[in-house]
Amino acid sequence: DTEVTQTPKHLVMGMTNKKSLKCEQHMGHRAMYWYKQKAKKPPELMFVYSYEKLSINESVPSRFSPECPNSSLLNLHLHALQPEDSALYLCASSQESGREKLFFGSGTQLSVL
């Protein structure tokens, strides 16, 4: 299995809702990432987990809360989002963090109303 699986593919939520994005990989990768991508822009790093520990938080607002329950799973908990948070949220994994090939999931297209 050389895929990163993300659910859901699409999500519409109100500003008062709480939702979670899920990501799973079974390649034995030890680094997992959350990226945010706006239309016609490059992926923007949010968080990096290395060996199940948060190693990078790119000054992301606290309304985004990552969680790594085990080496195969990565969640992103969403609460009190703003309309400007609407974007494609991509999960990725790599063998180790940094200078290695990133395997991206197909993303969750999030709309905040």
Added chain:
Amino acid sequence: GENVEQHPSTLSVQEGDSAVIKCTYSDSASNYFPWYKQELGKRPQLIIDIRSNVGEKKDQRIAVTLNKTAKHFSLHITETQPEDSAVYFCAASSAAGNKLTFGGGTRVLVKP
């Protein structure tokens, strides 16, 4: 932190012609430079990468060159085909080696 500039932002070529995309980076300690292709509505996928101990790397119709002194690297696509139409992102690894910084992207359109 690292800053990666990518040019051009859009590139239109005739099928069969070559396409060249250029990137510059700011951190002289960066030593890993991947290129990702993202088709419309799809995930980014790695197409080629190069490390700083190598000046050039080829994979069929795709090649990447690196000039560490000038801090720039380029993607070359020869004999372009319609399926090469996509957005291409260059990236550079930070000195600490724990994250990638992406360039702004180049939208390539190959006209049949």
